[in-house]
Amino acid sequence: MRLAIPRETAPREQRVSLTPDTVAKLVKSGFQAVVEAGAGIAAGHTDEAYQKAGATVSNGFAACVSGAQAVFKVREPSADEVAAIPEGALLLGLLGRGEDAEQMARYRARRLGVFSLNALPRISRAQKMDALSSMAACAGYKAVLLAANSSGKFFPLMMTAAGTVAPSRVFVLGAGVAGLQAIATARRLGAVVEAFDVRPAVKEEVQSLGAAFVDMPIGDAGVGAGGYAKELDEQRNEQIRQTIAGRLANTDVVISTASIPGKRAPLLLPAASVALMKPGSVIVDLAAESGGNCALTKPGAIIVEHHVSIHGPLDIAATLPTHASQMYARNLYELIVHLAKDAKLNVDFADEITRGCCLTYEGRAANELTAVGKTA
Numbered sequence: 001m002r003l004a005i006p007r008e009t010a011p012r013e014q015r016v017s018l019t020p021d022t023v024a025k026l027v028k029s030g031f032q033a034v035v036e037a038g039a040g041i042a043a044g045h046t047d048e049a050y051q052k053a054g055a056t057v058s059n060g061f062a063a064c065v066s067g068a069q070a071v072f073k074v075r076e077p078s079a080d081e082v083a084a085i086p087e088g089a090l091l092l093g094l095l096g097r098g099e100d101a102e103q104m105a106r107y108r109a110r111r112l113g114v115f116s117l118n119a120l121p122r123i124s125r126a127q128k129m130d131a132l133s134s135m136a137a138c139a140g141y142k143a144v145l146l147a148a149n150s151s152g153k154f155f156p157l158m159m160t161a162a163g164t165v166a167p168s169r170v171f172v173l174g175a176g177v178a179g180l181q182a183i184a185t186a187r188r189l190g191a192v193v194e195a196f197d198v199r200p201a202v203k204e205e206v207q208s209l210g211a212a213f214v215d216m217p218i219g220d221a222g223v224g225a226g227g228y229a230k231e232l233d234e235q236r237n238e239q240i241r242q243t244i245a246g247r248l249a250n251t252d253v254v255i256s257t258a259s260i261p262g263k264r265a266p267l268l269l270p271a272a273s274v275a276l277m278k279p280g281s282v283i284v285d286l287a288a289e290s291g292g293n294c295a296l297t298k299p300g301a302i303i304v305e306h307h308v309s310i311h312g313p314l315d316i317a318a319t320l321p322t323h324a325s326q327m328y329a330r331n332l333y334e335l336i337v338h339l340a341k342d343a344k345l346n347v348d349f350a351d352e353i354t355r356g357c358c359l360t361y362e363g364r365a366a367n368e369l370t371a372v373g374k375t376a
């Protein structure tokens with residue numbers, strides 16, 4: 001079974017779908033691999049490293065995917081790229097949840113077997129393939145570095161001959177995968193950290209990382225299905241905004257990560273709240289891609305309002321390409337081994353993982369693939 005690892009072409013994208021060590025493991029278990037020249041260089045991997053791992057290197061997308069039975073991507077391929085993928089091949093990557101109808105039609109027209117890690121069920125058995133968690137961990141870490149770099153303050157307590165410097169105070173909003181990683185990173189830098197989430201179950205995790213949990217009297221109202229958050233009514237949202245606002249005069253950095261699957265990000269920081277922060281404070285809004293937790297966030301930009309820097313980073317995991325690719329490649333490796341153990345295709349739609357992350361298969365949309373009796 002021949003695998004293709006093309007170069008990513010989306011703006012700002014520096015990750016690569018498979019690293020040389022994952023290629024080596026796949027080659028050892030019977031796969032062949034073709035890497036597009038330069039595919040891994042931004043993530044720190046030369047063409048020679050892929051060759052040493054057993055891959056061949058070819059020039060250009062079309063040559064790379066020619067004859068491939070599976071194409072490994074980070075981001076969605078362009079329309080031209082989809083047209084170049086051999087009919088019936090598998091396509092694996094962070095390919096959304098089927099919201100782009102035109103792209104879905106292109107996939108169906110090529111009869112591609114499209115498996116998207118955005119749609120992977122968040123069940124224990126799928127944890128090894130969970131690229132959303134891997135990328136969220138990268139994002140949480142990098143958000144704190146952005147904030148520290150943008151702040152005029154030290155994060156740690158400093159006792160120097162020139163006097164004692166108080167530690168920075170960091171407030172993390174949303175303590176899912178990214179938020180917990182942000183807490184851990186800010187703590188390692190020595191900041192005093194507090195956090196809030198609508199899911200009370202995360203309180204212990206927050207505390208075990210050395211941060212304080214900000215309690216709000218909302219009970220389980222924000223707990224939705226599958227361990228995710230759900231939307232709150234406007235009265236509770238306003239209560240949360242007021243409690244957050246009450247702490248901002250004493251906060252140097254806000255890292256906001258609050259998100260609800262399939263919905264606009266909850267508004268936690270209206271403009272009036274930003275105005276309560278001290279001059280020189282920093283907000284890094286990781287929810288920028290889904291509308292932002294801060295009303296002033298401009299996706300993809302850094303702005304200054306009320307003397308507060310507000311970052312709305314996009315594709316932040318791509319700015320940590322070496323380790324983001326290492327984690328992502330491991331997730332994709334697990335997915336292809338799940339779909340084609342020892343290079344033998346076994347796509348079983350009775351399996352929850354296979355069914356959950358499949359967007360199209362043999363010209364059909366995911367909702368036409370039944371749980372039973374569909375084994376390729």
Ligand code: NAD
Pocket residue numbers: 121122123124126127130132133136173174175176177178179196197198199226227228229230240257258259260261266268
């Ligand atoms: P996410 O990106 O959907 O949301 C980030 C956080 O924002 C969540 O913790 C959510 O509760 C919080 N949030 C939503 N609305 C909020 C509000 N108004 N105020 C404050 N916080 C708000 O979440 P995620 O990081 O993808 O993880 C969500 C859950 O899924 C977590 O419990 C995580 O542990 C779980 N998970 C399970 C697995 C698995 O079992 N395989 C894998 C990954 C994540």
